[in-house]
Amino acid sequence: MAENREGKLAILRVSDDLSKEQLMGDGDISTNTSQPVKHEKNLITLNELMPHTKSIQEIATGSELLLAYELGRYAKHLLGKELSLTGISISKDLLSEEHFSFVVSNGLDVxxxxxxxxLADYSKNARYYFTKKVDGVDFKAKTQKQVVYDFEHNTEANRIMQGDNRSAAYVSLIAYIMVKSLRDEVPTPKLLIDHETYTHQNLEYVDLFILKNYGNKILKDLVEIIYSQAAGAQPDWEAFVIFHRQKGLMNKEYTITEKFNHLKENFEVGDVVLYYKRKKSAKDDTIKKLTHCHPAVISGIENGSVKLEWYPIIQTRLTRRVELDEIKQISKERKKESIYMFDDYEDFTICNETFHLTELGIDTCTFSELNFFIKLIDFDGSHQWLKTNEGEKYVWMSTLDTIYAVFEDRGVDYNKEKFLSTYFQPSNREPIYDQYVQASTTKE
Structure with missing residues (x-):
């Protein structure tokens, strides 16, 4: 159900002058919000460094902490000012995690x-962080509206971006562009990473994807990534996992009790979820490649198991008919007999499976399981054929709209009232399918 678009994460080394005590988190300090740091003339705020369309009230992800840290380094380097996060809150679930420990240990005034x-011990992952500067990076192209980065344009100059810490290096690169633009009093140009022919690492762009799609979505309109899908890249999925791990979730093997408690607190029979299957891989690969994604309905919950009813064909009846007619026509043109029969046009497979909680990940209580489900997310979508008052129309629908259209068109049994109240009514949004059904009915 995805028509994939962009990229991923990587890693780096902590500054060499950090003491062992800093790396191990030894010392003497606990969070004390009652003693704010005083402002001075050489201080600059986070929102002064943001593009004009952004105003941050709370730092919501570990990647946003990294961006703040990088903005602070370049504010000092290019503007001669110290960044202070006074007045900006930090999500509580970040305070006990490694990103917070890293930025504090490296001098960010929070x-x-x-x-x-x-502070958390981040020494085992110190190589993932970036403490160098990217002034010498050679861009492939520059205009007032866009700068283009391609590692292979100048591999010698751009080698600084090629460590284990590539993901954090890209955060440093966009931070440099933002602060330099402020210094030069020009609008911040968009960063295009042109890596269509470049072989990237797993997780290479993960921080950028988190900064584009999660939390404050600071980089939503500031960064675009073109990357090769030849190796089966899944940067959106990597970002989903790492975003939750930055908050202390999806980062361990969960017990049956933990899974069952999360299940009972967050789900009930009739709920619609996204059911995923992952490819088996090395034991230390806990993200793993996704192989299948299907909408599913929870049809049963027992002490040690969950029943799912999932649907491999995500098409309205009309979409199915048009697709098979096109295949039939191609077969006819090639003078081959169509492999599809009348029954194929009406086919809507329903799969029923019962999973023991030892083999099924439950939402954010997922780690290495090959099967899991999560709450619905609305990142991708599909095209579906619908009847309109102007005839049949090929309509783009988000994931939520796609599921609703197919379920309604196919008569799936699910908690429709909860589905609409959870995903549509809070934003006063009407499902696209209902709009077309009403229009079609009105015309008739």
């Missing part, structure tokens, strides 16, 4: 005093 004993 706006309140902290006791070092409360």
């Amino acid at each position: 706006g309140f005093e902290i006791e070092r004993k409360e």
